[in-house]
Amino acid sequence: MISFKDAYKKVLDLYQDFGHEQVSLETAMGRILAEDIVADRNFPPFNRATKDGIAINYDAIEKGLTTFKIEGVLAAGMPPQPLMDASNCVEIMTGAVVPDNADTVVMYEHLVIENGSATLTKSPSRGQDIHICGSDQQKGDLVLKKYSTITASEIGVLAAVGMASIKVRSLPKVAIVSTGNELVEVEEIPLPHQIRKSNIHTLYAALSEASIVPTKLHLPDEKASIKKALDNTLKEHNAVLLSGGVSKGKFDFLPQVLEELGVEKIFHGVFQRPGKPFWFGIQRETNTVVFSFPGNPVSTFANYNVYFKDWLRRSLGIQIPKIDVILEEAVAVKGDLTMLLRVKIRFKQGHLAASLVKENGSGDLCSLVHTDGFIILEPKIDAYEVGELVPFVPTRDLL
Numbered sequence: 001m002i003s004f005k006d007a008y009k010k011v012l013d014l015y016q017d018f019g020h021e022q023v024s025l026e027t028a029m030g031r032i033l034a035e036d037i038v039a040d041r042n043f044p045p046f047n048r049a050t051k052d053g054i055a056i057n058y059d060a061i062e063k064g065l066t067t068f069k070i071e072g073v074l075a076a077g078m079p080p081q082p083l084m085d086a087s088n089c090v091e092i093m094t095g096a097v098v099p100d101n102a103d104t105v106v107m108y109e110h111l112v113i114e115n116g117s118a119t120l121t122k123s124p125s126r127g128q129d130i131h132i133c134g135s136d137q138q139k140g141d142l143v144l145k146k147y148s149t150i151t152a153s154e155i156g157v158l159a160a161v162g163m164a165s166i167k168v169r170s171l172p173k174v175a176i177v178s179t180g181n182e183l184v185e186v187e188e189i190p191l192p193h194q195i196r197k198s199n200i201h202t203l204y205a206a207l208s209e210a211s212i213v214p215t216k217l218h219l220p221d222e223k224a225s226i227k228k229a230l231d232n233t234l235k236e237h238n239a240v241l242l243s244g245g246v247s248k249g250k251f252d253f254l255p256q257v258l259e260e261l262g263v264e265k266i267f268h269g270v271f272q273r274p275g276k277p278f279w280f281g282i283q284r285e286t287n288t289v290v291f292s293f294p295g296n297p298v299s300t301f302a303n304y305n306v307y308f309k310d311w312l313r314r315s316l317g318i319q320i321p322k323i324d325v326i327l328e329e330a331v332a333v334k335g336d337l338t339m340l341l342r343v344k345i346r347f348k349q350g351h352l353a354a355s356l357v358k359e360n361g362s363g364d365l366c367s368l369v370h371t372d373g374f375i376i377l378e379p380k381i382d383a384y385e386v387g388e389l390v391p392f393v394p395t396r397d398l399l
């Protein structure tokens with residue numbers, strides 16, 4: 001048994017580098033950029049009209065003109081055209097290139113158009129309604145930084161700079177494994193002594209948030225078949241996430257089998273609740289990391305969120321967020337276990353405030369739907385007080 005802090009450090013110390021790969025823009029969502037992205041041209045790439053109306057040369061207004069003969073119409077997508085006579089105007093649509101010798105756009109709402117001329121009904125200011133070439137970003141500017149997470153915002157920028165194929169950090173090949181003879185498939189009607197599998201579906205869904213599509217496997221509580229199946233699984237994956245079969249029961253074969261398969265135990269058992277019997281190791285030969293989570297649903301879920309997610313972040317080279325929340329109630333943590341407590345979050349004057357979720361132990365799967373994350377409280381003599389800041393690991397998006 002080791003302390004929570006030591007266990008966390010040992011897990012993160014075994015981060016791995018999975019390199020990088022090219023993916024298409026369509027499949028880049030959620031991935032981590034493995035290269036800096038620079039603007040291939042100015043943003044915007046030309047002086048762009050930002051209103052539908054007319055383009056004029058402001059000098060003509062200074063000379064006293066308020067009515068302008070219309071020379072033609074410029075639509076978005078048309079090649080640039082000059083204003084032939086600087087005392088005329090050209091109708092221009094949003095997104096069209098403003099003629100070189102025009103410097104001001106006036107929208108239709110401030111004009112009367114009659115007999116081929118436009119008359120101003122409101123005096124404009126020089127330069128209005130033009131998005132100046134290069135005023136957002138210049139060609140060669142850094143627009144996206146290596147290690148950024150690609151969200152919808154980044155996708156738009158990648159598209160704009162012509163990145164149909166993008167270099168991203170490669171993801172680990174992950175296997176998720178449930179164990180236990182009491183478990184049946186979701187579609188099945190369980191017998192009175194059975195339950196449906198849930199952990200494997202939770203883990204599958206959680207990994208999909210990180211764009212990982214894991215291999216799924218189920219192992220019966222039978223040593224020989226566990227050993228055979230795990231042997232292959234370890235060879236074919238970078239990380240294996242198991243749930244169940246790691247505590248002291250007569251059928252908890254995993255710790256023994258893993259060691260027989262040459263997986264080096266880094267630790268077994270952490271002074272924490274839930275998730276105390278967590279077993280963690282590495283098969284050096286294949287460099288496969290093994291997270292063997294205790295089977296109680298909240299134990300598996302807490303350990304996934306607290307350990308695996310940060311191990312993955314470290315492996316991908318992205319920053320690990322450190323979030324503190326304000327306690328809304330006093331909490332006493334006595335004894336020797338670090339507590340990972342389920343909390344509900346609300347926004348209180350712009351800060352995250354946490355109150356404990358009513359729960360019934362680490363088997364209480366349904367409590368997780370009321371949970372926004374876990375606060376991590378080390379044992380201490382005095383109770384944690386209302387208003388105290390404590391570390392928080394979110395398990396869902398909070399906005």
Ligand SMILES: Nc1nc2c(c(=O)[nH]1)N[C@H]1C(S)=C(S)[C@@H](COP(=O)(O)OP(=O)(O)OC[C@H]3O[C@@H](n4cnc5c(N)ncnc54)[C@H](O)[C@@H]3O)O[C@H]1N2
Pocket residue numbers: 178179180182183195196197198199200243244245246247248249252274275276277293294295296297299362363
């Ligand atoms: N003598 C001791 N007994 C136990 C200890 C201990 O220290 N000494 N620790 C307890 C703690 S804490 C936990 S947590 C559990 C962990 O046990 P295992 O990892 O061996 O898990 P199982 O016994 O296989 O399962 C526990 C519980 O969770 C249910 N389960 C398992 N897998 C799934 C799944 N995929 N989906 C849904 N539910 C699952 C399983 O049916 C059990 O009810 O050990 C305590 N015992």
Ligand code: MOO
Pocket residue numbers: 272273274275276277294296299362363
């Ligand atoms: O520590 Mo076990 O993970 O509660 O219930």
